Amino acid sequence: MLSNAGELESQPFLRQMGEELADNYPLPESETVGQLEANINQLLSRFKWGVVSVDVGDDGLRLRHRAIPVSRDEARRVRWCNAFCAILEGLYSRWLRGQGGGAHVVLQRERLFSVSDVQFLYFHP
Secondary structure, three states: OHHHHOHHHHHHHHHHHHHHHHHHOOOOOOOOHHHHHHHHHHHHHHHOOOEEEEEEEOOEEEEEEEOOOOOOOHHHHHHHHHHHHHHHHHHHHHHHHHOOOOOOOEEEEEEEEEOOEEEEEEEOO
């Protein structure tokens, strides 16, 4: 798809895929940040999609996702990571909205540590 539509043009579709995945695998209600992290990791383990740590900061929630599946093709790893992160943005946004987050709160990739280690920020702009 990225080859046909292009990386930027694919982002909305990939985010929507993540949202639909969240709808099909809803996150149980979480009372604490620790419980939220555990619930997310339980669902991520079903897909073998790595693990997330959730931390509260002054500017929002930070979700650091480690062990993201990596493309076997070394030349395409960055493109794969960007596509996978778009799916995760949709997935996490929908899950967090289901936990009581408002539609005005956004989730975006904040930092790329490596193609398998990415940090997202959930914040009010």
